[in-house]
Amino acid sequence: MLEVAVIEDPSAAEVSLDPVRARLLAELAEPGSATMLAARVGLPRQKVNYHLKTLEKHGLVELVEERRKGNVTERVLRATAASYVISPIALASVQPDPARSPDRLSARWLLALASRLVSDVGSLITGATRARRRVATFALDGEVRFASAADRAAFAEELTNAVTALVSKYHDETAEGGRDHRVVVAVHPSVKAVTEPMTQTKES
Template structure:
């Protein structure tokens, strides 16, 4: 079972969003049969089988083994992943496009970048899995507490300058066998229990804003 996988097919996304099927997917973190799941969920065996067939048809669950149980053959299934992310490609007509949102200081532009990240990394993972090859990626996650909005703006400017210098140092258009890589930087307030209550108090847009860097966000 994979730790996480991306759903990019519209029909598979629709199947996974059904509340009953979502509960069955969660229950199938451990292999189980339709009769076992029916007993746990309060569904009839026929209803459980109906939902499981739909999930299996879309590659969200897989057959682990078949067991003889009296005169019947019991199918043992499990989820193909512990968790799922729905790619924007599942909604192609309305998928976010960073090129349509030119305001690089906008939180919505950041969201469009995040959507593209899900789409592209999901595609890369699928290709690497099919080819049985590792996928070279790097990610870092951290939290920083700023004393003021001015400090945050200064940090974003310095971060952008440092990254720009690194790009200039390592970017090589002429390298034979080189491969382009996408770099995404994001900075946003942490989500806490009180973040909604104090959101408007912490960083008012009018408190900063000379033209800053593409790595900075503003609340929208």
């Protein structure tokens, strides 16, 4: 099972977004049969089996083993990945294009860059998986607390200068056999997880 799988096919994306099928994918992080899943999700076995066949058809679940029980063969399935990302390629005609309106201070342009990142890396993963090779990538993730908007602006300026200097140092336009790499650096406010308030019960 993969840790993350990228869904590029529009029909597979549509299948995965169905609430029942999404629940079955989550349940199939561990192998299970239609009978086992029917008891967990509260649906008839025939209906669960129909959804499983659809998921299998689109490569979202895979057969692990077949068990013979009397005159019945029980098929045990498992999700092909622990989690899934739908690539913007699945909506190719309307996927964001960062080149359309580049603005490094625009949140929507940042979103377009992130969309292209998912699309590009997803395609690289798909190709590397078929070739049974690894993709050479590198990423940093962290948080910084700014005391003021002025500090944030100064940080952005210093970061821009530092990255520009590094790119100028290592970029070699004439390198034979060299391979282009895309560099994406982003700064955005952190999103804090919202915790639901606890409900209080009156004591009798």
